[in-house]
């Protein structure tokens with residue numbers, strides 16, 4: 391099948407200092423079709439990052455399997471682009487060179503790299519900042535580079551771990567709108583991790599709510615809000631408000 | 647008429663060469679003063695002028711340029727080997743757990759022996775030769791470089807390496823594009839510390855082993871009781887190191903780790 395399939399996934403950490411096992415994720419099964427935008431929502435410490443890291447191939451699962459387009463995930467690869475909460479840009483590379491990094495690793499010619507990088511820098515609204523270094527940019531601008539860097543590499547799946555959590559509220563709303571616009575234009579497949587209910591409902595087509603640790607899939611909520619979505623419209627939208635209230639209820643009620 | 651002079655004066659005063667010379671001017675002034683008071687006999691505590699005269703004399707005779715060249719060449723050779731071996735070894739230890747387990751105990755063991763402790767056996771094996779001196783310098787330079795390069799590897803954030811991996815970088819590309827630039831602040835610290843130690847070890851080696859070089863000149867001056875030449879030697883050491891710092895290390899820092907925002911700019 392095209393897309394991502396997660397089957398009976400569990401992760402148990404062994405604490406070397408405590409000598410105790412910690413179950414972070416338990417029996418999570420999930421399918422994400424090509425072109426879908428799915429948000430994973432859950433309280434702090436419920437294993438969201440753990441789940442994402444397993445899909446990215448950074449850590450091995452304890453049990454279960456993950457398939458992308460029918461192939462089993464063995465380790466990190468350019469078919470899955472990751473946007474980090476901490477941006478993880480390369481400080482010694484300019485905006486252009488950060489965005490062109492994946493292409494360079496694939497051996498794309500210099501002219502082609504330059505052309506594609508310029509296109510994606512423009513897509514995230516950073517024209518005029520091509521030759522700046524990351525430390526010369528604001529947090530919001532840095533994460534735009536982070537997004538452009540993975541988009542330019544055209545991955546089959548975009549993994550985003552609370553990418554907008556460390557910017558101010560105003561910038562966050564702008565970035566959310568920009569990401570929505572990019573998805574509406576190009577329909578990349580996105581797995582987006584967050585603990586922000588409004589963010590999840592605003593962005594995604596489907597919100598998967600996890601239980602507190604060990605994280606299990608508690609419920610899946612379809613979000614069929616009309617697109618294009620903007621904050622200006624949704625903030626007053628009754629359907630949006632209703633969905634937020636419902637998801638919030640799911641997150642807050644204790645597991646029976 | 648006074649107004650246009652002021653900015654020019656300020657520009658002169660803030661010029662980097664003038665600013666760099668400022669502290670030294672004060673030092674020389676103090677020295678002149680103490681020497682002029684003649685608390686001590688002149689040939690026991692000579693002033694700047696005597697030293698300058700000795701400088702001119704030694705340059706004229708060609709002794710100082712030759713000695714300087716000998717010392718600098720030895721340092722350059724020692725430092726070169728230290729950089730070529732120490733930094734890769736440090737990176738290897740930082741990156742490769744099995745190498746760490748193998749090399750670390752050996753490195754700690756040999757670090758304890760120190761450069762001067764090698765001298766007796768080196769003099770038996772190689773005599774009063776360049777080999778002995780090169781060994782001493784390489785030995786001193788290499789440890790700070792190994793330790794700092796190894797530490798630098800570990801300071802590279804895990805997420806940066808993961809970002810590179812999921813952008814399709816192979817292990818070797820990650821080394822060149824992420825690990826080495828990320829470790830650069832520590833590598834430069836290692837270079838600075840290593841070269842500084844090396845410079846000191848060289849002078850010590852020249853004093854004991856030498857037949858030429860700045861260290862030899864200073865020790866030789868003891869026989870003729872020439873305090874002037876000793877002070878001259880000390881000044882040469884300081885000036886040379888200052889030039890290495892201002893001409894090589896600082897520009898390298900400015901162009902890399904300061905430009906990239908890895909460290910704040912030096913004032």
Ligand SMILES: Nc1ncnc2c1ncn2[C@@H]1O[C@H](COP(=O)(O)OP(=O)(O)OP(=O)(O)O)[C@@H](O)[C@H]1O
Pocket residue numbers: 403404405412413414432433434435436437438439440441585603
């Ligand atoms: N390397 C590790 N070793 C041991 N335990 C770990 C490790 N990483 C995470 N854990 C534990 O696993 C659980 C899930 O962690 P994870 O980082 O996946 O949570 P999260 O949902 O991303 O939280 P947050 O919203 O705060 O980012 C936590 O209880 C954490 O303490």
Ligand SMILES: [Mg+2]
Pocket residue numbers: 438439440
């Ligand atoms: Mg997390």
